[in-house]
Amino acid sequence: MTANSVRAGVAIDPAKAKEIATQHACFACHGLDSKLVGPAWRDVAVRYSGRPEVAKQLVAQVQNGSSGVWGAVPMPPNRIGTDDARTVVQWILAGAKEK
Known part of the structure; x- marks a missing residue:
């Protein structure tokens, strides 16, 4: 993805989304391609593919x-x-690519 990538009419800046995710310790529990404590973000993108209304949820x-x-492990607030949060979610739904 590039800074000009668009999903549901929203420009996605992968570098900014990754920066936000890093600041909020999201990578402590989630990997881009691999499950850690929580699901891999690519798995999230696949599960919710074609459901643009899911971003708000x-x-x-x-x-x-x-x-x-x-699964059984809860995600803390x-x-x-x-x-x-919207920036990170849009990036995840777009496949969470770094570029």
Whole structure:
């Protein structure tokens, strides 16, 4: 993906999304291609492919936490602003590519 990549009318800047994810410790539990504590982001993209309405739901799960979605391990809430969470979620749904 490039900074000009678009999903659902939203420009995605992969470098910015990765920076936000790093600042909020998302990579402590998620890998791009491999499951860590939580699912790999490429698996998230595959599961929700073709469902643009899911972005709002995923932003809420990032901010508020969730349980039972990907197994028994709950995802804790993350103190991340809505715009930043949306940026990361859009990047994930676009395949979480670095470039």
